[in-house]
Amino acid sequence: FRSIVLPHVMPAVVSGFLLAFTFSFDDFIIAFFVAGAQTTLPIYVFASIRRGVTPEINAIATIVLVASVLLVVLAQWQLRQRKPSN
Numbered sequence: 001f002r003s004i005v006l007p008h009v010m011p012a013v014v015s016g017f018l019l020a021f022t023f024s025f026d027d028f029i030i031a032f033f034v035a036g037a038q039t040t041l042p043i044y045v046f047a048s049i050r051r052g053v054t055p056e057i058n059a060i061a062t063i064v065l066v067a068s069v070l071l072v073v074l075a076q077w078q079l080r081q082r083k084p085s086n
């Protein structure tokens with residue numbers, strides 16, 4: 001499994017992770033209604049923006065943006081490393 005199946009499905013797993021990570025921020029309304037007593041990151045950011053944008057919110061947005069770009073760059077680098085040279 002580790003030497004045959006996993007290398008073939010890894011691009012799909014990584015792309016699924018990246019899509020799920022990106023879409024999770026888009027689901028604010030669902031998170032808002034089903035979160036209960038817990039405060040999720042989209043709810044916290046939305047509540048903070050309603051009170052005024054603080055440096056804390058800017059830092060969170062920067063970290064999320066850098067993490068997203070870093071994950072995409074690492075995925076592309078990994079795909080280029082696996083490409084057979086012909």
